[in-house]
Amino acid sequence: MNVFSDTAFDGHEQVVFASDEATGLKTIIAVHNTNLGPSLGGCRMWPYASEQEAIHDVLRLSRGMTYKSALANLPLGGGKSVIIGDPRSQKTPELFRAMGRAVEQVGGRYIVAEDVGTSPEDMEQIASQTKHVGGINDGSDPARTGDPSPFTAYGVFIGLKEAARFKYGTDDLKDLRVAVQGLGHVGYHLCRMLFAAGAKLIVADLNKNSVMTAVNEFGATAVSVDEILSVDADILAPCALGGVINDRSIEKLRVGIIAGAANNQLEHDRHGDMLREAGVLYAPDYVINAGGVVEVHYCREGKPVSETNKHIEGIAGTVREIFDRAKQQNLSTGFVADRLAEERFGLVRKAA
Missing domain, CATH: 3.40.50.10860 (Leucine Dehydrogenase, chain A, domain 1)
Known part of the structure; x- marks a missing residue:
């Protein structure tokens, strides 16, 4: 070993x-x-x-x-x-x-x-054996269910709106076409928020029942899991497996923004550079999907859900700073996000 x-x-x-x-x-x-x-x-x-x-x-x-905790401004x-x-x-x-x-x-x-x-x-x-556990719901706040999925989805929603503001000049999602890959707990909560904001949804998932529920509840357009990465849309929200942004999928992308909940969406770091060169704005996944971690922390601290949500809304400022720096320095948003995180948690890199 x-x-x-x-x-x-x-x-x-x-x-x-x-x-x-x-x-x-x-x-x-x-x-x-x-x-x-x-x-x-x-x-x-x-x-x-x-x-x-x-x-x-x-x-x-x-x-x-x-890196996630640092960019979420958590202690x-x-x-x-x-x-x-x-x-x-x-x-x-x-x-x-x-x-x-x-x-x-x-x-x-x-x-x-x-x-x-x-x-x-x-x-x-x-x-029962240690106090060093996060996410245990003591029942003191009726708005807290013990499920971090809605909070993760809320962070993604906030980050996605900030990406729309940066790319399209407004965070009004009305009539924007958003392709959501994956309708698990987080993906489905995200769809609900997007629908409420007036977005037009395109969805795909291996679970046909989840797809049909989204079609019926949100008026979503269903496509196959093979098609979702190449649909003509404004925003792609990967909410399933990692590594979906790669050499093959980048060639087929027809979106202006990628902002989703899945971890490790880029197969390799260089794919962040490829997205930048293709004019696709990428909201780094570990920045915008940190809402669940924020909720675990606030739950452990005994603070109400209202404070969790207020903290999650701060993701917008971090995302905006990453986009601004990336544009000014002509760098990928993923690279900039890593450097910003290292500034926050005090990593000192040795000179080459």
Whole structure:
């Protein structure tokens, strides 16, 4: 197993390996950076093919959380944890209580939250062993359901409107054509907000029932998952898998803006440069999809949803700063976003 030589290792402060023989727990906790505060990041349970794959994933994801929290103006650093196992067959309450003990041993430098393969119920088990858990709903605010999806969608909506203002001179979405790829929790909430704002929706998802619901509720136009990236529209909102903006799809794009919820939309960094050269404005995904992280933080702090939403609305200012800098310096928005995040969390790069 390699940690320091893994391509995703980026000056991580701490990487912890923990196990519990009685429950079968095998977990890795990565703390990337705590300059702004304790690291926050979800706990992902996944049947990794190898331990090296799990190491790479936790290093990559924890680094991403540092950048996301910094650009969301949160007093948090970046961390992540992974549990090696199949969430469909290997989950037990005892395993997650053991995970809670592992988190507790990190001493508050890492705050765990829900992620792929874990649930609010799993977080409750972890919380029985440690206070360092985010997103636990205490029921004090009736507007808080425990589901971060609407908050993630709201951040994307705010970022998308700011992109429209920058590109088209107005954030009025009435009659703008927005192609939404993916109608999961976040994608569907985003569609609802776009519809309320008067946008014309084009949608695609592998789940035909979700597509038909969007057609009936929002008057959306349905296209296949193969067509959605090449439709003639004003805005493309990728809300499904990552890596959808690549050499093949860029050639087919017929939109002026890309602004969606999916993580890691660019297959490679160079695709950000290709979008800039093609005249397509890209709202960096980890900037505008940070609403869920904001809600996890405010929920943990015991603050009302109204304050969560006010903070999320601040995403517009960050997006605007990124667009302005990118235009002035003739750089890709993704490159500028990374540098702005590093300014905020105080990364000092060594001279070449």
